[in-house]
Every structure is written in structure tokens, then in C-alpha cells.
Amino acid sequence: MKTKIFCDIADFKTIKFFNKKSIVDGFTTNPSLMRLAGAKNYKDYSLKILKVCKKKPISFEVFADEPKEMLKQAYKINTWGKNVYVKIPVVNSKGLFMGSVIKELSDKGIKLNITAVYTYEQTTKIYKSLNKKTKSIISIFAGRMADKGKDPLPIFKKSISLTKKNKNIEILWASTREAYNYIQAKQLKCNIITMPPKVINQISSFGKSFKSMTVDTVKGFLTDSKKSKFRL
Ligand code: G3P
Numbered sequence: 001m002k003t004k005i006f007c008d009i010a011d012f013k014t015i016k017f018f019n020k021k022s023i024v025d026g027f028t029t030n031p032s033l034m035r036l037a038g039a040k041n042y043k044d045y046s047l048k049i050l051k052v053c054k055k056k057p058i059s060f061e062v063f064a065d066e067p068k069e070m071l072k073q074a075y076k077i078n079t080w081g082k083n084v085y086v087k088i089p090v091v092n093s094k095g096l097f098m099g100s101v102i103k104e105l106s107d108k109g110i111k112l113n114i115t116a117v118y119t120y121e122q123t124t125k126i127y128k129s130l131n132k133k134t135k136s137i138i139s140i141f142a143g144r145m146a147d148k149g150k151d152p153l154p155i156f157k158k159s160i161s162l163t164k165k166n167k168n169i170e171i172l173w174a175s176t177r178e179a180y181n182y183i184q185a186k187q188l189k190c191n192i193i194t195m196p197p198k199v200i201n202q203i204s205s206f207g208k209s210f211k212s213m214t215v216d217t218v219k220g221f222l223t224d225s226k227k228s229k230f231r232l
Contacts, residue, residue: 003186005203006057006194008176010037012045014197016052023204026057028139028174028194030087030115043076050081059113059137061087065094067101074101078110085113085137090122097122099129106131113137115174118145123159127169135168137192143175156188164189179203 004025007018010033018024029049039045046060060080062073074086086105091097106112106129114126117140130136140159142152156171163169170191173181179202185193195203 001189001191003182003190004192005182005200006172006192007200008033008174008194008196010034010039010045010049012037012049012052015049015058018197018200019053019056023200024056026192027053028059028087028113028172030061031063043080046077046080050084053083054081055083057083057085057111059085059087059115061089061113061115065092067092067096067098070098070101071104074105074110078105085111085135087113087115087139089116090114090126091116097125099125102126102129103131106134106136109134111135113139113172115139116141118155120155120158120162123155123162123171127162130169132166132168135170137170137172138163139172139174139194141175142173142181143177145175146177153184153188156185156190160188160190179206 005023006026006028007014007024008028009015010029015027034042034045049058060077062070062077064070064073070088074088077084077086088098088101102112102114111134114136117123117126117138123138126138138159140152140155145152156173160171163171173185173190173193176193176195176199179199182193182203
């Protein structure tokens with residue numbers, strides 16, 4: 001099976017660029033990435049993106065914190081395009097599980113991307129709430145976990161084995177930190193990995209030999225020494 005590559009970005013020009021590239025199968029955004037991209041009006045900015053990204057799946061996240069408001073936003077976001085996945089955080093800012101929101105939307109056939117997942121317990125609760133006939137993604141934040149000294153692999157292994165029989169439920173490796181994460185995701189048979197543009201570019205140069213890597217490394221040091229006119 002193929003581990004699909006998504007680009008984790010909200011910048012319009014970057015989405016326009018990678019939308020034409022076959023290496024990228026889809027996109028993920030979040031409110032922080034939207035802010036970073038300079039979005040002022042959430043809907044207008046998203047619709048502008050959807051004018052260039054018409055087919056590849058793209059996730060837009062709700063930013064409400066109360067279940068009722070979250071549902072309202074989710075229904076609106078869902079109307080923006082057929083390729084849209086509505087991103088719902090597994091819990092709200094009070095730590096309350098958003099199971100009722102997930103269940104209602106999923107039962108209505110709305111494609112969801114459940115985000116900010118850090119434990120297998122959360123995956124099992126999400127899995128129970130999802131309608132198995134509706135396409136859904138569960139996003140596990142590997143990098144943020146690793147940043148705090150926690151191993152992301154066990155939760156991926158257990159989550160993938162839980163969902164693998166169901167074609168509609170996909171596990172996504174989120175919060176990618178380095179190109180090697182792609183190899184890890186592939187070895188785990190993870191359905192999707194989302195990564196920043198920089199890491200996608202690194203993956204494009206996979207396969208480089210150790211010999212040329214060592215020469216390129218030494219060349220880099222030499223170039224910088226020359227640029228700084230170092231003398232001894
Ligand atoms: O889009 C969700 C996730 O990939 C965010 O990653 O780099 O902010 O930890 P990061």
C-alpha cells in the first residue's frame with residue numbers, strides 16, 4: 001500500500017504550486033497555518049484556495065470551542081467543496097471529548113479529519129464515534145510528541161491495527177519534523193503523512209549516495225569558509 005503525502009500548509013501560492021505536483025496527494029491546514037499565511041477572512045481565504053485546489057483533499061479546521069458552535073462551523077465548511085475534510089479537534093480547550101460532534105457529523109456523511117490526537121485511548125474513542133461508511137482521517141501529532149521526549153511509534157502501531165480493516169478510516173502522521181518520518185510512516189503502513197514543503201523537497205532528493213552526501217557536506221563548509229574569508 002502507498003503512504004500518501006499531504007502538504008501541511010495554508011499559504012496560497014504554495015498550495016497552487018504543489019497542487020500541480022504528483023508527489024502531493026492532498027493538503028492539511030489549521031488555524032495557526034491560516035494565520036501564518038496572512039488570512040484575514042477565514043471563509044474568503046479558504047474559498048480562494050479551493051479555486052485552485054478543486055480535486056485533491058484539503059482539510060479546514062473549525063475554530064469554535066463549544067460543541068454547538070463547532071457543529072455550526074462544520075456544516076458551513078462542509079459546503080465549501082466536495083474535496084473538503086472538516087477538521088475537528090478531538091477535545092475542546094477544556095479537554096472535553098468532542099464525541100457527540102464527531103458522531104453527528106460523521107452520521108450525516110460529512111468527511112472529517114479528527115486532529116490533535118496524542119493517545120491510543122483517543123483513537124479508540126474517535127473510532128467508536130465515527131460512522132464507518134463515511135470517509136475520515138485521524139491525525140496523530142508525532143512531532144509534538146517527540147518534542148516532549150515521547151515515542152510516537154506505539155500509538156501509530158496500535159491505531160493502524162485498529163483501523164486497517166476499514167478502508168474509509170485513515171490514520172495520518174501529523175506534525176512531521178524530518179524527512180525520515182516518511183520512511184517511518186511507510187514502514188508502519190500509515191495511510192497518510194502530512195509534511196511542510198521543506199520536507200517534501202527533501203524527500204524529492206531521497207536516494208542520494210553517502211559518497212555524494214559527504215562531498216556535498218565538505219563543499220558546504222568550504223564555501224562558507226570562503227564567503228567569510230576565514231584566515232589562520
Ligand atoms: O496540521 C497539523 C500538524 O501537522 C501541525 O504540525 O508542525 O505545528 O506540530 P506542527
